[in-house]
Amino acid sequence: MAKKEFKAESKRLLDLMVNSIYTNKEIFLRELISNASDAIDKRYFKASQEGQTGLSRSDYPIRVDRDEDARTLTITDCGIGMTDSEMENNLGIIAQSGSFDFKTENAKEDGTDALDIIGQFGVGFYSAFMVAKKIRVVSKAEGSDQAYVWESEGADGYTIEPAERDDVGTTITLYLRDDTDDDQYSDYLKEWKLRDLIKKYSDYIRYPIIMNVTKQEPLSKEEKEAAEADEDGKKPEFKTVHEDETINSMVPIWKRSKSDVTTEEYNAFYKDKFVDWEDPQKIISTNVEGLLSYNALLFIPSRVPYNFYSKDYKRGLQLYSSGVLIMDKCEDLLPDYFGFVRGLVDSQDISLNISREMLQQDRQLKAIASRLEKKIISELKDMMAKDREGYEKFFNNFGLRLKFGIYDNFGANKDKLKDLVMFYSSTEEKPVTFQEYVDRMKEDQKYIYYATGDSIDKIKKMPQNEMLMDKGYEVLFCTEEVDEFALKVLNAYNDKPFKSTAEDDLGIELSDEEKAIREKQSKASEGLLNSIKDALDGKVADVKLSTRLKSHPVCFSAGEGISIEMEKVLAEQSKAVGQTPTDDMKAKKVLEINGDHPVFAAMRRVYEADDKATLKDYAELLYDQAMLIEGMPIDDPVDFSNRVCRLMK
Ligand SMILES: Nc1ncnc2c1ncn2[C@@H]1O[C@H](COP(=O)(O)OP(=O)(O)OP(=O)(O)O)[C@@H](O)[C@H]1O
Numbered sequence: 001m002a003k004k005e006f007k008a009e010s011k012r013l014l015d016l017m018v019n020s021i022y023t024n025k026e027i028f029l030r031e032l033i034s035n036a037s038d039a040i041d042k043r044y045f046k047a048s049q050e051g052q053t054g055l056s057r058s059d060y061p062i063r064v065d066r067d068e069d070a071r072t073l074t075i076t077d078c079g080i081g082m083t084d085s086e087m088e089n090n091l092g093i094i095a096q097s098g099s100f101d102f103k104t105e106n107a108k109e110d111g112t113d114a115l116d117i118i119g120q121f122g123v124g125f126y127s128a129f130m131v132a133k134k135i136r137v138v139s140k141a142e143g144s145d146q147a148y149v150w151e152s153e154g155a156d157g158y159t160i161e162p163a164e165r166d167d168v169g170t171t172i173t174l175y176l177r178d179d180t181d182d183d184q185y186s187d188y189l190k191e192w193k194l195r196d197l198i199k200k201y202s203d204y205i206r207y208p209i210i211m212n213v214t215k216q217e218p219l220s221k222e223e224k225e226a227a228e229a230d231e232d233g234k235k236p237e238f239k240t241v242h243e244d245e246t247i248n249s250m251v252p253i254w255k256r257s258k259s260d261v262t263t264e265e266y267n268a269f270y271k272d273k274f275v276d277w278e279d280p281q282k283i284i285s286t287n288v289e290g291l292l293s294y295n296a297l298l299f300i301p302s303r304v305p306y307n308f309y310s311k312d313y314k315r316g317l318q319l320y321s322s323g324v325l326i327m328d329k330c331e332d333l334l335p336d337y338f339g340f341v342r343g344l345v346d347s348q349d350i351s352l353n354i355s356r357e358m359l360q361q362d363r364q365l366k367a368i369a370s371r372l373e374k375k376i377i378s379e380l381k382d383m384m385a386k387d388r389e390g391y392e393k394f395f396n397n398f399g400l401r402l403k404f405g406i407y408d409n410f411g412a413n414k415d416k417l418k419d420l421v422m423f424y425s426s427t428e429e430k431p432v433t434f435q436e437y438v439d440r441m442k443e444d445q446k447y448i449y450y451a452t453g454d455s456i457d458k459i460k461k462m463p464q465n466e467m468l469m470d471k472g473y474e475v476l477f478c479t480e481e482v483d484e485f486a487l488k489v490l491n492a493y494n495d496k497p498f499k500s501t502a503e504d505d506l507g508i509e510l511s512d513e514e515k516a517i518r519e520k521q522s523k524a525s526e527g528l529l530n531s532i533k534d535a536l537d538g539k540v541a542d543v544k545l546s547t548r549l550k551s552h553p554v555c556f557s558a559g560e561g562i563s564i565e566m567e568k569v570l571a572e573q574s575k576a577v578g579q580t581p582t583d584d585m586k587a588k589k590v591l592e593i594n595g596d597h598p599v600f601a602a603m604r605r606v607y608e609a610d611d612k613a614t615l616k617d618y619a620e621l622l623y624d625q626a627m628l629i630e631g632m633p634i635d636d637p638v639d640f641s642n643r644v645c646r647l648m649k
Contacts, residue, residue, distance in 0.1 A: 011155040013094050018129040018154070021355045025183070028131050029064075029194070030201035030356075031124035032075045032172055034324055036062045037205045038099045038119050039079020039170060043142060045106065045115045046080070057250075061208045064198065064247075066189045071176045073132075073188055078169040081141035084148045087160050090122070091137065091150050097122030118322050121354050129154050131185050132174035138163050139170040198247045204255075204323030204346075208246040217241050252323060254297040254346060258285055270299045273318075274342045278302045281394055284343075284379050292367050294347035298376065301340060304397045308340060315339030317372075320346035326356055333369045337405025337417065338376050340398045345372070373416075380420055384433075392431055395422050403486045411489035418490060423476035423483070424456055426469055434493040437474060446507050447499035448492075450476040452484050452565035454631060463552035463629060465501045470550060471508070475501055481569045488566075502564055504557040504590045506548065514547075521545055521595045528607045529593075535612075535619040536591070546592035553599040556626045558587040564630050591626060617643045 040060045047055055063076040082090060082098075090098040099119030106115065128135055133153060140147035147165035152158035165171070176185045187193045191213055198209050216238040219227060229235050253261055253269050267279040280299035287295050298317070307313045315336065316329030323346065334341055350364045384391040395402075402421050406414045422431035427440075437448055449468060453459035459477045468475055478484050487498045499507060510518065522529075522545055533543040541559065549555060558564055562585065570585040593600055599622070606614045621643050624634040634640050 008094070010094065014126060014129070014155050017094060017123055017126045021123065022127055022130065023355070023357060025130045026188075026197055027201065027356070028127040028174075029075075029188070029197045030324060031127045033062060033064075033198070033202045033205060033209060034118040035099075035125060036075055036077035036079060036170070037202075037207055038117050039077050039081070040207050041115055041117055042080040042099075042102055043078070043168070046142070057206050058208055061210045061246075062205070064194055064209060064211045066191070066194065066211075068186075068189045071186070071189065073174045073176060073194075074171060075174075076169065076171040078167060081144070081168045081170055082137075082139040082148070083141040083144055084146075084160050084162075086141065087137070087139065087148055087150045091125060091152075092158060092160075093122075094126065095122045116322050116348060118324055120352075123354060124356075128172070128174055131176055131188055133177045134175040136173040136175075137170060138165050138173075140165045140168050142168045195247055201325045203248045203325075204250065204252040204320065205248055206250055206323065208250065209248045210244050211247050212242055213245045215241050215243065252295075252320075252346065254285060254287075254295045254344070255323075258287075261285075266297075270342070273344075274299065274301075276301060276303075280342075281390065282379065282383060284375060286372075286375055288371065292347070292349050292364055294345055294349065294368055296343065296345045296368075296372055296375075298341050298343035298372070300394060301342060301397075302393075305340070309400070313339070317341070318344035319350070320344060321350055321352060321356075322346075322348050324356075326350075326352060327358075330365075332362060332365050333372060335369075335373055335405070335413065336408065337401050337413065338373065340401060341376060377416060377420070384420070392422070395420075395431065400480055400482065403480065403482045406486040407482055407489050414486075414490055418493060421486070423450065423478065426451075426460075426465070426475040426477065427472070428474070432476070437476065438494050438496055440474060441496070442473065444509070445473065446496070448476065448496050449473055449499055449501050449506075450478050450484070450487060451501040452478040452563065455479055458631075462501075463549055463555040464557065465548075466550045466552065467548040468501055468506065468508075473508075478565070481572075484563060484565050485569075500558075500563050500565075501548075502557050504542075504544075504559055504592070510547065518545065518547060525595060525600075525604075528604055531607055531612075531615060532591070532593075532603070532619045532622075535616040536623055539589075539623060540591045541588040542590045544590060544592055545595040549592060549594035549597070551594075552629075553594050553597040554622045554626050554629075555592050556587075556630055557590045557592050559590065562587045564589065564632070568630075568632065589626075591623060593622065617646060621647075 040062070044055065044057070044060065060078050063074070065074045065076070066072070067074075086098060089096055097119050099117050100122065103115065103117040103120075135152055137150040138147060139150070147163045148160055149163035150158055150160050176188060177183070179186050191211070194211060195213075198211070202209060218237060219239050223239065224235055224237075227235050253265065263283070266283045266285075270280045270283070271277065279302060281302040282300040284298040284300075285296070296317075305313065314329050314331075315334055316327075316331040317333040318325060319327040319330040319333065330345070333345055345368060347364070347368065350368075352358075380391070380394070383394065399421060402417050405417050406421065418434060422433050424430065425432040425437065434448065441448075451459045451462060451465050453462060456477055456479060459465065459479070465475055478487070484500070491497060525545055529543045529545070533540065536543070546555065548557075556564055562570070564587045567581075567585065567587045571581050574581045574585065599618075603615065603618050606618060620639070624640050627634050
């Protein structure tokens with residue numbers, strides 16, 4: 001049976017091309033300028049192959065001209081041009097890419113590309129129909145004497161006829177559509193708009209993109225004398241001039257050799273491109289060659305973007321392919337916890353989809369992202385080692401994000417991040433790393449101790465930490481909500497488990513003498529402690545004599561699992577979603593009482609006098625004090641006040 005070829009309904013296909021592929025009409029200019037750049041590339045490539053040297057890229061400009069009255073926009077290049085049959089093939093057959101063919105035909109012997117052509121799908125040209133009701137292409141191919149004109153109003157087809165044109169190259173004229181309520185096509189005739197679009201998408205096209213622009217220039221002395229004065233007798237200071245200007249930067253800063261670019265240039269680029277008024281804290285420039293080649297230029301801002309910790313903040317790097325902007329914020333290039341990094345990646349090796357708005361497969365992207373992540377980590381470690389002050393500043397800005405990174409995804413990334421986080425140390429009185437803590441640990445110390453609280457000052461005053469600090473143990477202060485959750489996910493650092501100073505068992509061996517005293521005290525107080533527990537009627541899991549309190553009468557500790565600080569955070573989170581915390585979201589509170597405190601002696605007297613009512617008052621008061629020390633609301637403030645009054649009488 002004879003095989004038949006597929007046919008396409010060309011009108012419908014063109015309609016699909018124009019209306020369904022792109023989400024953004026403005027990209028038509030990017031496509032036409034990229035085509036012009038490809039055409040010049042081909043001519044430049046041929047010329048250099050034929051041994052014509054001494055040519056410079058600046059000899060091959062691309063012009064963008066606008067005529068507001070005629071509503072036309074014209075893009076002119078001095079590229080390789082098209083013959084009538086090339087016009088037929090390339091502009092008459094959808095998805096036929098002369099550029100792709102040229103690239104394939106001229107590939108190097110090893111199959112790699114000899115030239116960096118942008119076009120590959122054979123559809124970009126038609127995007128111009130999104131804004132134009134008619135397109136006219138006049139072109140003269142290199143080596144041909146005859147020029148041709150291709151004209152089309154879209155779906156109805158096209159014509160090709162001989163035309164006049166002196167030089168080799170192509171001129172594309174767009175007759176813009178009429179404005180509608182939704183689309184102001186006239187904007188594409190405005191100088192500011194065209195300048196914006198060229199800067200945004202085509203800034204790094206290698207050839208000068210020239211536009212005739214309007215400028216205000218100061219008048220010379222002679223011109224001022226000759227000028228007419230206005231009604232108030234004032235002479236003008238400026239005159240309007242029209243002149244050609246190269247709009248694009250051409251050579252991207254990241255393609256220049258690092259040694260040729262000054263820090264000031266990088267800083268200026270960062271501030272301009274990523275809209276910041278401060279220089280970045282760190283610049284990371286990397287150029288990778290090999291199976292997957294790319295350039296990346298990354299910046300760590302000096303301050304936290306105003307919306308960084310809100311949902312509105314969009315992370316991501318700009319993604320360029322062959323100098324053309326593909327995506328403004330490519331999220332996949334950065335993990336969440338490095339979302340503060342700004343910058344861009346330029347790679348020829350990523351597979352684009354037909355609209356050039358997305359990537360076809362993310363294998364290459366994933367590979368780039370993983371290498372960038374490693375690079376960022378090593379640069380941060382380097383900063384920590386060589387510029388501690390700088391690192392502390394960085395950590396103050398973005399450390400919270402890193403701690404979230406440890407906690408997120410059930411700790412999937414904790415090992416990458418654990419050496420980048422710091423906590424304030426009780427002994428050093430500044431932020432320290434886990435490694436530094438472990439290096440300083442006492443010989444018999446089994447745990448890395450941490451204390452939680454709202455602020456450093458508050459933690460310093462917390463009764464729970466008294467004994468540890470007194471004995472010279474280093475304690476890490478956790479002042480952010482996420483801190484303890486991150487430590488719980490980490491569980492241990494270098495085999496040293498983390499332990500909260502609020503846990504009832506601190507794992508510190510008491511001396512024999514201390515043990516004997518405690519045991520004696522406990523025995524003697526058993527009845528009293530039980531009565532206090534009964535008086536509290538199930539509010540605490542246990543009441544015991546404390547081994548950690550020195551000057552304070554009372555505090556809470558908790559068994560393993562949910563700590564009191566975590567209970568607070570979970571309660572807040574439940575409240576935010578209108579739920580009441582369940583029992584498993586609460587800490588098992590232990591009321592610890594200082595057996596050496598006069599308050600305990602007072603309780604003993606009441607207990608021995610069998611004054612149950614006063615003992616209950618005292619027990620409830622101690623409980624409420626412990627709640628207040630933790631920064632938690634007391635159950636019944638009126639009851640509390642009445643008890644204090646009874647005591648004062
Ligand atoms: N200014 C130009 N000068 C010379 N040839 C051109 C020009 N513009 C387009 N062409 C030819 O027309 C072909 C089709 O262009 P089109 O923009 O539709 O696709 P493409 O650039 O090949 O691929 P892509 O869809 O990836 O942009 C090009 O491959 C090229 O051969």
